[in-house]
Amino acid sequence: MQNMNISIERKRTDCSALPKGWQREEVLRKTGLSAGKVDVFYYSPTGKKFRSKPELVRYLGDSMDLSCFDFQQGQINTMLLCKTKKARAQFDYRGVRSDSSLVPPIRQTASIFKQPVTVYKTQESKVKTDLKQGTQEKPKQLFWEKRLENLTACDANGVIGTTTLPKYIKPLGPFTSDATTIQSLATALHVSSQPITGQTGSKQTIMENPGVFLNPEQPLIAAVTITKDDVRRQEERVNRARQRLRAALVAA
Template identity: 95%
Template structure:
């Protein structure tokens, strides 16, 4: 025997439910807005600290940041900054601009003001003069 469905509003009060059958059987799908990528974890680069590249001859020398690229974030080393920047250049499809929040705001509350889509560097502006100098270096 079929038992009619009941809506249980509280443990002792049961209300009858009326079931209406319709001929229309549309299935609603979730609307997907924008790209459906997993959110990025803040400070994931910190997990790579202390790791270095090596080859058959041993550890490869460290790399230094150019003077106009400044690390931004609490306790961020140059090595972590380089890893963050290199990953952003290889993985991200967005323009790399650096963190746009103020240094003070990011240091006070990085969970709110840090953009996980950008590397852990202060905002960088490339001028035409910078491009010209780089072109000269490449030509040599």
């Protein structure tokens, strides 16, 4: 409980270093043994009061970086950022390897006694992968269409007729047949949301090292270029198919 004889002065202003609506309050003690001391508090737009920086970090840590925020002054202090980077650099072992088991612990005693500690493992350590927010997409495997080789579509009357590729569409990939190319192209047309351009890399590099130069998001075909004449011919084929369908419906 505060002493009733202590006189205080309050001053509340908007804090520009925090999101809109946040306010900073200074409480100056004018009398008593702690006269002249200034207590700093922060208020959220909903009126919640915060007395320390850790409380602010827990509340705003997901929405903004407070590592260089000076709680007492209510400003962004770049010196705090430099100190934070320096402290991280002292304990950053990523340049060697991220496996923490390679770094022996240090005895936290006098500096002359800081010697590595012998580590005895009772079980094998398991490396945990970093968890990412949001939906996780599985990476697409190269040449997964090869699993569909020697499979054909059929109905009650038997095998459905085969499909042939236009002359300007060339298969690209080691041991890639026409059937695999058609399956790859059909899948890309139905699943992919990006334009179908084919493999933009050179044929030589893709054949030598497909795991590096082959784009799994594109079908297993060489790069293609669609001209206006190609579009016009395709439109004519579509119109002829519609006319045949219309005639069949009228005859029925």
